[in-house]
Amino acid sequence: MTTGSRHFFPGGNTPNGFFSFYHDLIGGENRKTLILKGGPGVGKSTFMKRIATELVRDNRQAEFYHCSADYNSLDGVCFPDIGVTILDGTAPHVVDPKHPGAIDEIVNLGEYWHAPALRSNRGAIISLTQEIARLFRKAYGFLRSARNYYDEHLSYYADAGAVNIRRWREIVGLLEAEYLPKRAIIPGYRERHLFATAITPVGPMSLLSSVTLECQNIVVLEGEPGTGTEYIIEHLFRIAQCRGYAIHAFHCVMRPELIEHLVIPQLSLGIVTSRNVHPFQSGGTRIENLNSLVDGSALSAMRIDMDCVLGESKRALQLAISFLARAKALHDELETYYIPHMDFARVDARREQVLKELREMAVHTL
Numbered sequence: 594m595t596t597g598s599r600h601f602f603p604g605g606n607t608p609n610g611f612f613s614f615y616h617d618l619i620g621g622e623n624r625k626t627l628i629l630k631g632g633p634g635v636g637k638s639t640f641m642k643r644i645a646t647e648l649v650r651d652n653r654q655a656e657f658y659h660c661s662a663d664y665n666s667l668d669g670v671c672f673p674d675i676g677v678t679i680l681d682g683t684a685p686h687v688v689d690p691k692h693p694g695a696i697d698e699i700v701n702l703g704e705y706w707h708a709p710a711l712r713s714n715r716g717a718i719i720s721l722t723q724e725i726a727r728l729f730r731k732a733y734g735f736l737r738s739a740r741n742y743y744d745e746h747l748s749y750y751a752d753a754g755a756v757n758i759r760r761w762r763e764i765v766g767l768l769e770a771e772y773l774p775k776r777a778i779i780p781g782y783r784e785r786h787l788f789a790t791a792i793t794p795v796g797p798m799s800l801l802s803s804v805t806l807e808c809q810n811i812v813v814l815e816g817e818p819g820t821g822t823e824y825i826i827e828h829l830f831r832i833a834q835c836r837g838y839a840i841h842a843f844h845c846v847m848r849p850e851l852i853e854h855l856v857i858p859q860l861s862l863g864i865v866t867s868r869n870v871h872p873f874q875s876g877g878t879r880i881e882n883l884n885s886l887v888d889g890s891a892l893s894a895m896r897i898d899m900d901c902v903l904g905e906s907k908r909a910l911q912l913a914i915s916f917l918a919r920a921k922a923l924h925d926e927l928e929t930y931y932i933p934h935m936d937f938a939r940v941d942a943r944r945e946q947v948l949k950e951l952r953e954m955a956v957h958t959l
Contacts, residue, residue, distance in 0.1 A: 602661050603615050604668065604686050605846045615668075615686045618669060619680070622783070627677070630702065631683065633928045635703065635940070640679075641669065641670045641679050644947060662924070675951060679947075706931065721923055735913035738905075739913060742906035746818065756820060782837045784842060789804045809862075814864065814866050815881065822868075827851070840856070843856075
């Protein structure tokens with residue numbers, strides 16, 4: 594991938610199952626959306642990577658949307674300055690045209706497989722597909738267990754009244770006054786929702802440094818779970834909404850309903866949560882250490898219980914990751930039934946046709 598490109602996860606493995614923000618990647622803002630269809634191993638990711646390589650070489654901006662089941666595989670790519678998005682529209686993140694023909698088009702790579710050969714392996718394909726689905730269900734079950742223990746760990750902070758709420762409220766007010774003091778000069782309200790972190794077959798993976806790549810001001814909220822970082826982010830998100838700013842919201846993979854990080858492009862502002870599981874290591878223009886608001890002595894009598902439930906949460910998470918790894922291994926095996934029976938010369942020709950069309954569109958954006 595290229596220097597200066599941004600990298601996100603548009604979906605993730607969560608305690609709620611696979612959670613998708615792919616609907617946020619299509620819409621009227623695009624001039625064109627190409628939705629790739631087909632099966633495993635038909636070359637969807639390679640199709641997108643090679644087009645991206647060529648357009649980045651042409652000095653075009655690119656956003657890469659990574660697969661949470663395999664970071665090295667792309668589920669999408671966007672070229673903002675051309676107004677084009679290309680997506681993998683197959684399960685578990687099924688995407689269909691929202692504005693068929695006017696904006697959205699389907700590119701069916703399934704046209705280039707040899708169906709009789711696939712039918713001859715029908716039993717193995719069905720068996721592998723069913724086992725992969727079972728392994729994902731097990732992974733999601735252990736993620737739910739991990740979250741339940743995690744939530745139990747958080748409850749001790751409230752039970753003990755361990756956080757200095759007065760000082761916490763002061764920090765919220767100061768951040769709002771300094772960074773969101775007025776309405777947007779040029780209203781451009783739009784929300785994008787994505788993940789900066791994913792639970793992958795090799796463990797948790799963070800793309801947090803890419804999220805803030807274009808931000809001149811970065812506020813870092815250093816705080817472990819229980820210190821209220823998510824409530825600060827939620828408050829600032831609502832204020833930015835009310836004041837008409839475009840917002841990029843990045844959600845917590847263990848609680849997808851919660852926002853962990855914000856980017857407000859019009860202000861060149863990033864507000865990120867930094868903690869042990871996804872430390873922000875790129876520095877910041879302002880750092881708020883919310884861990885310092887915790888009275889450790891208030892938790893001392895509960896520390897053994899807290900460590901116990903936190904340990905159980907970590908063990909459940911590791912079990913979930915092991916099931917994801919097993920699912921990926923079987924998915925790789927499933928691809929071997931498709932790859933030999935694809936006419937990749939025709940796939941390449943279709944890709945070159947798409948690349949030519951996008952370059953022609955790019956000329957009119959200069």
